Amino acid sequence: MRKVREFRPLYRLTGVAAAVALGLILPGAVAHAQSAFGAGIKLAPNIARAEDLSAPKGGYVITNETPLYKAPTSMVSDELGVSLKVGEKPQIIAEAQAGVWLLVGKDGTGIGYISRGLACPTSICK
Numbered sequence: 001m002r003k004v005r006e007f008r009p010l011y012r013l014t015g016v017a018a019a020v021a022l023g024l025i026l027p028g029a030v031a032h033a034q035s036a037f038g039a040g041i042k043l044a045p046n047i048a049r050a051e052d053l054s055a056p057k058g059g060y061v062i063t064n065e066t067p068l069y070k071a072p073t074s075m076v077s078d079e080l081g082v083s084l085k086v087g088e089k090p091q092i093i094a095e096a097q098a099g100v101w102l103l104v105g106k107d108g109t110g111i112g113y114i115s116r117g118l119a120c121p122t123s124i125c126k
Contacts, residue, residue: 041094041103043110046070046080050096050113053103057095060102060119061126062088068112072101080112089122090114 038053048071068080084090084104093105095116102119103110 038094041110042108044112047110047112048072050094050101050103052098053094053096054099055094056092056102057099057121058092059089059122060092060116061122062086062090062114062118063120063125064118066114066118068104068114070112072096072113074115082112084114 037055038049038051041049041053043049050072062084063086065086066084068082068084069075069078070080071078091105091108092102093108093110094103095101096103096113100116101113102116104112104114
C-alpha cells in the first residue's frame with residue numbers, strides 16, 4: 001500500500017505570504033518613522049531638508065577640517081563658508097542618506113551638513 005503524503009499548501013502559503021507581507025510592510029514603516037523624525041527638526045533658513053533624516057547614532061568628533069554644506073551634497077556651490085575644525089565635537093541632530101551625511105545643529109536647529117567620512121564616533125575617537 002502506498003502512503004499518502006499529507007499536503008498542507010495553505011499552511012506553507014500562509015508562511016510565505018507572511019514573509020512577503022513583512023518584507024513589504026517593514027521598509028514602509030521604517031521610512032515613515034524616518035520621515036516623521038525628520039519633520040520635527042528645525043532648520044536654519046538656508047538649509048535644505050534631506051528626505052531621509054533619521055536619529056543620530058551618537059556623538060562625533062571632527063577628524064579633518066570640513067566645511068558645512070546647505071544640502072547633503074559635496075558641491076562647492078553648496079558650501080556655507082563655515083568650517084568645523086579638527087577636534088571639535090559638534091551637536092549632531094540627524095543623519096541623512098543612510099548616515100553618509102550628518103546634520104550639525106546649534107541649539108537644536110540644523111545649521112548645515114558635514115560628510116560622515118570627516119568625523120569619527122566619540123565612542124571610538126575621544
